[in-house]
Amino acid sequence: MNDQKPKGASKSKTESTAAGDPVETLTYEVALAELESIIARIESGNVPLDESLRQYRRGAALVRRCREVLESARTEIERIAAADLVGRADDAKSPSAR
Numbered sequence: 001m002n003d004q005k006p007k008g009a010s011k012s013k014t015e016s017t018a019a020g021d022p023v024e025t026l027t028y029e030v031a032l033a034e035l036e037s038i039i040a041r042i043e044s045g046n047v048p049l050d051e052s053l054r055q056y057r058r059g060a061a062l063v064r065r066c067r068e069v070l071e072s073a074r075t076e077i078e079r080i081a082a083a084d085l086v087g088r089a090d091d092a093k094s095p096s097a098r
Contacts, residue, residue: 019034028069031069
């Protein structure tokens, strides 16, 4: 018995699982991939109106999630950069640095 999955199987499983997961639990990458998939489906024009609206609402939530994750990352980068600047300033003030 061969339990190995085809090469692309794990990605499609992740995408199909993500579609039902709460948006707040998704990583940036998963949320972005799902958003891109939703956009492609809606743009294809082959989705009934009510499903398009449902997908649009999910897409809007995914956009918010992506923005939240990016904002959190930006804040963390700024915090790290500020700590690095403080450390450099402290090093410059120490007598051994002169």
